[in-house]
Amino acid sequence: MAETADIVIVGGGVVGTSIAYHLARRGAGRGVVVLEKDRVGSGTTSRAVGGIRSQFSTEINIQFSLESVRFWRRFEQETGLPLDYREDGYLFLAQTDGERDTFENNVALQNRMGVPSRLIDAAEARGLVPGLHTDDITAFAYSAEDGRAGPYEATVAFAKRARDGGVTIKEGAEATGFDTAGGRIRAVETADGPIATSVVINAAGPWSGLVGRLAGVDVPVKPYRREIFISEPFSELPAHFPNVIDLHVGWYVWREGAGILMSGRKDSHSSFDTHIDWDGLAFVGEFATHRLPVLERANFGKRAWAGLYDVSPDDHAIMGRTDVEGFYVATGFSGHGFQHSPATGRLMAELLLDGRTTGIDIRTLGIDRFRTGALLREPLTAHAGTMSG
Numbered sequence: 001m002a003e004t005a006d007i008v009i010v011g012g013g014v015v016g017t018s019i020a021y022h023l024a025r026r027g028a029g030r031g032v033v034v035l036e037k038d039r040v041g042s043g044t045t046s047r048a049v050g051g052i053r054s055q056f057s058t059e060i061n062i063q064f065s066l067e068s069v070r071f072w073r074r075f076e077q078e079t080g081l082p083l084d085y086r087e088d089g090y091l092f093l094a095q096t097d098g099e100r101d102t103f104e105n106n107v108a109l110q111n112r113m114g115v116p117s118r119l120i121d122a123a124e125a126r127g128l129v130p131g132l133h134t135d136d137i138t139a140f141a142y143s144a145e146d147g148r149a150g151p152y153e154a155t156v157a158f159a160k161r162a163r164d165g166g167v168t169i170k171e172g173a174e175a176t177g178f179d180t181a182g183g184r185i186r187a188v189e190t191a192d193g194p195i196a197t198s199v200v201i202n203a204a205g206p207w208s209g210l211v212g213r214l215a216g217v218d219v220p221v222k223p224y225r226r227e228i229f230i231s232e233p234f235s236e237l238p239a240h241f242p243n244v245i246d247l248h249v250g251w252y253v254w255r256e257g258a259g260i261l262m263s264g265r266k267d268s269h270s271s272f273d274t275h276i277d278w279d280g281l282a283f284v285g286e287f288a289t290h291r292l293p294v295l296e297r298a299n300f301g302k303r304a305w306a307g308l309y310d311v312s313p314d315d316h317a318i319m320g321r322t323d324v325e326g327f328y329v330a331t332g333f334s335g336h337g338f339q340h341s342p343a344t345g346r347l348m349a350e351l352l353l354d355g356r357t358t359g360i361d362i363r364t365l366g367i368d369r370f371r372t373g374a375l376l377r378e379p380l381t382a383h384a385g386t387m388s389g
């Protein structure tokens, strides 16, 4: 007899497993199948650096952050599994008057919504990050409650607790097509045969455009390669200092264990390429040693990787229903998908089980905005800045 499922989630990254976990928490786990073409957490989630912040520019992103931070803080208690969560703060740097205006507007909005961010002066910034070059900086936006955690750890924990709640997670199981006869989802095709279902969620991250196409739905998400470099143990910076983001350049640096993590080049053209190009280290070294000259003495020559940003046209997630009945999307997080996965999981579970969401209205994230032109704007995106090559 053909296999059946109430809900099939395509993609076992942090987004798909969080949705599965939240469905299981609602008691609906037994009818849920997650299809992951590779291994759980092996997609772009395993390449994320784990930043978590409430310093965003739009209400919807800040709402996602506020709810998700509450969840990250109780994650270990709730799942009984490790997360490596810590709040070392985030310090954003502006280099132009326009960027300073953006920071001022953002901090006002964030404060109205309960985020304890503030503009600080150069002396305070240098106190937080010793040796920071500040002469060419027009504004500093700081929140002590931003931080980071382990994306892979979160994904493994979501998957484990989802399984405990009855969810079936199939690894090495690719969704190869969909039966959409009559404009509605009827089955998912896999190499092992079809799974009959009336509900599919496309949570395929950078691959969600391809998965959408299999269902005849245009999901405008594109992959963009980004390099990350980690230094050998480096003690000339403090054991804890805020994540620093030079917004103008699109470069960031923070403490990673005994070493230092810094972002490298990001491609300006879309591709699924994830090779690491060591020439990129020289390229980024110029920015790095200008902003934090002490980094001249750090050795970045051994550890690096590249991952794919999951970019939508307006740098906001795409969530909700599509024109094919029963085919949902939760994708396009544009570099913020790890940190927003707890709110995403709860909201998608509500939408699927109750037909509507509570607390956060996700209609502004609907896929129809690309047809109506009701686009959003997020200047504080990981994809911003001039550092491309």
Ligand SMILES: Cc1cc2nc3c(=O)[nH]c(=O)nc-3n(C[C@H](O)[C@H](O)[C@H](O)COP(=O)(O)OP(=O)(O)OC[C@H]3O[C@@H](n4cnc5c(N)ncnc54)[C@H](O)[C@@H]3O)c2cc1C
Pocket (backbone or CB within 6 Å): 010, 011, 012, 013, 014, 015, 016, 035, 036, 037, 038, 039, 040, 041, 042, 043, 044, 045, 046, 047, 048, 049, 050, 051, 052, 173, 174, 175, 176, 203, 204, 205, 206, 207, 211, 226, 227, 228, 306, 307, 308, 309, 310, 330, 331, 332, 333, 334, 335, 336, 337, 338, 339, 340
């Ligand atoms: C360098 C870098 C740094 C980042 N830093 C941060 C950060 O600091 N904070 C943050 O919040 N986010 C960050 N991100 C973004 C974050 O990684 C993503 O937004 C998030 O991981 C998206 O999760 P996902 O589950 O949607 O995608 P994925 O983890 O890619 O999961 C999708 C899964 O779908 C599977 N799949 C694809 N097609 C199919 C198919 N046909 N059938 C079955 N399975 C399929 C893939 O194998 C994959 O495992 C970063 C990204 C990069 C590249």
